[in-house]
Amino acid sequence: MTELIDIRRVQTSVEEIFHEFGPRPGRTERIASVCAVLTNPYAGRYAPDILPMMEALKAAGLDMATRCLNALGGDPGTVEGYGKGAIVGSAGELEHGALWHxxxxxxxxxxxxxxxxxxxxxxxxxxxxxxxxIPVTHINASYVRSHFGAVEIGVPGSPQADELVFVLVMTTGARIHERVGGLRADQISVGDGQR
Structure with missing residues (x-):
């Protein structure tokens, strides 16, 4: 199965947000992203069974998640938000991006x-x-409004027609100066992933 995974490039980045209008916040928001550019083995043709690649991607997923966490210092306790995404090259189909779920x-x-x-x-x-x-929400409750966000990401020159770009994002907190109400992170109580 590993022959299905051929990673050409990995891009890791960290953004630090020190200030956005209003008073200076008491914290720095950090956002890490990891993008992997890999060959799409199904490019240019319709393959009825693409699930073998989903299984083969598990090791790449763990490697990328580890890289993303390490870019933020390596402590899982500091991560509060996350998201993922895929860009499929023009010789592929949207369903190839869904293999990343x-x-x-x-x-x-x-x-x-x-x-x-x-x-x-x-x-x-x-x-x-x-x-x-890439959409971002709180890691333990999707309804925590303060953590709703998005991270714009791309890899220069990618994807080529026969490539895929898979993306993972982690953040260390809420938006700077969040103040639109709703469920707060310190009010998570149900433990169902929503509230």
Missing amino acids: VPGGYAMREILGNAKAIVPSTKKVAGPGARID
């Missing part, structure tokens, strides 16, 4: 100590240099 999402939940909330996701088919907005 299980290996990307479960890897982050495992690395972070079995986070409860579903990992939000997006995907699209696009050409080289395309960017994508």
